[in-house]
Amino acid sequence: GQGVEQPDNLMSVEGTFARVNCTYSTSGFNGLSWYQQREGHAPVFLSYVVLDGLKDSGHFSTFLSRSNGYSYLLLTELQIKDSASYLCAVRDGGYKVVFGSGTRLLVSP
Amino acid sequence: EAGVTQSPRYAVLQEGQAVSFWCDPISGHDTLYWYQQPRDQGPQLLVYFRDEAVIDNSQLPSDRFSAVRPKGTNSTLKIQSAKQGDTATYLCASSFELGEREQYFGPGTRLTVL
Numbered sequence: 001g002q003g004v005e006q007p008d009n010l011m012s013v014e015g016t017f018a019r020v021n022c023t024y025s026t027s028g029f030n031g032l033s034w035y036q037q038r039e040g041h042a043p044v045f046l047s048y049v050v051l052d053g054l055k056d057s058g059h060f061s062t063f064l065s066r067s068n069g070y071s072y073l074l075l076t077e078l079q080i081k082d083s084a085s086y087l088c089a090v091r092d093g094g095y096k097v098v099f100g101s102g103t104r105l106l107v108s109p
Numbered sequence: 110e111a112g113v114t115q116s117p118r119y120a121v122l123q124e125g126q127a128v129s130f131w132c133d134p135i136s137g138h139d140t141l142y143w144y145q146q147p148r149d150q151g152p153q154l155l156v157y158f159r160d161e162a163v164i165d166n167s168q169l170p171s172d173r174f175s176a177v178r179p180k181g182t183n184s185t186l187k188i189q190s191a192k193q194g195d196t197a198t199y200l201c202a203s204s205f206e207l208g209e210r211e212q213y214f215g216p217g218t219r220l221t222v223l
Contacts, residue, residue, distance in 0.1 A: 004151075031210055042200060042214035043152065050210075087151050095208050096165055097142070099151035 002026045004100035020073040020086045020103045028093015034073045035087040083107045113215035121221045130186045130218045134203030144200040191222045
């Protein structure tokens, strides 16, 4: 079956960095997106990757390895307001989108 | 540009009651998605449309759930005879076209079934 796996929780410290991991197994692959979701709010798009390698977008960077079914979202120079859930979403060969359960990031002072 | 709108924002039902959720996607977006998001879980795709056509409804519990998008614009998701296990937030999202990398989400409808 298809699945997208993420760790439930992650803690880090303001001013440092956090890496949110995502592993997936899908029938085909047509891209992977990352979303941020704050408590009680809808997901907001952050980044999209479809090719292997690291994509640097400043505060957020994303890495993809299609052969390993693995991606990560890297947040640098963390701020308290980065505390939120981060969702990994994989588009399979039929363009169906499968979301992971999300990783809740807590940034402490 | 107006975002995706949904109504109602909240609904509280007794088991066995019916409820309908309404979604107005961003103008010009041909693809519309309905997701169920239980508390502390990620969104789970229920059904998605391209214009008025259902592309995939394999995850929609067909005995009690139904979804339509008759004119390829607004959409309605209906639950007949709700169960406590249906308690979740129901999110609607749209994208410019099928395969578009970004989905735009509405604020969701938080459903509680007692």
